[in-house]
Amino acid sequence: MSLTVEIVAADREVWSGEAKQLSCRTVEGDIGILTGHSPLLAVLDSGEMHLDTVDGQRRTLTVDGGFLSVDHDKVTVVAQTVDAPGLDG
Secondary structure (H helix, E strand, O other), rough: OEEEEEEOOEEEEEEEEEEEEEEEEEEEEEEOOOOOOOOOEEEOEEEEEEEEOOOOEEEEEEEEEEEEEOOOOOOEEEEEEEOOOOOOO
């Protein structure tokens, strides 16, 4: 099983694909998302986000805030800006 993840900045889709895990900082603290996670809507704090892809790579992105939505193993991240070296596209 895997998560379907979509990461979007105001001006572009940054990444879309399958992942094992996503971890980030919300305004209420750090959170990790795995398959089977309860539905959630959270406000993101500025900082790093870690994405563990199904091919075993760990990617680090930097977001300036935004929000995170989880529903039925689908994760959507929306931020004003996302810095994702080597991950764009």
